[in-house]
Amino acid sequence: MTMASNEQVKQYLAHWFQLGKGVVCPKRQERIQPQVIFREHHYSGEFEQCWQKILGSEEDCYLEGTDQTIQQLLSPAWELMDCPRCRLPVPITVAGVASPMCICFDLSNWPNEELPSPRIPTNSNTHLHGLLQRLQEKENSK
Numbered sequence: 001m002t003m004a005s006n007e008q009v010k011q012y013l014a015h016w017f018q019l020g021k022g023v024v025c026p027k028r029q030e031r032i033q034p035q036v037i038f039r040e041h042h043y044s045g046e047f048e049q050c051w052q053k054i055l056g057s058e059e060d061c062y063l064e065g066t067d068q069t070i071q072q073l074l075s076p077a078w079e080l081m082d083c084p085r086c087r088l089p090v091p092i093t094v095a096g097v098a099s100p101m102c103i104c105f106d107l108s109n110w111p112n113e114e115l116p117s118p119r120i121p122t123n124s125n126t127h128l129h130g131l132l133q134r135l136q137e138k139e140n141s142k
Contacts, residue, residue: 004080009073011120012080012089018118023054025061041121065103086111
């Protein structure tokens, strides 16, 4: 097991932001949640500003519905795994007892297989190029 990297924690927040969760900074009584997560195939400027604000915070901020601070998630004591119920990233302690509940416990309409799942930024051109290559390979193998 390895600790969560900055990029993994960033992706974790992006997934949950898409489902309406925010990051709470209790001392400042502030809730951080970007409205726009992606711009084309990158994170939006608004998301990046929120991420920098969270990383630069001197207080313990946490994702709504969790007990672990973002700072704790970036330590060697935690890693991120997919929830067996909803397949979204959730924090798991490396040593000790893990929380029995996923962050999705308070989302009344989740998991919902009829809706697209939250995602990370993807490059549509790269994805479509890969599909085209596979189709061409399949056509050539006939």
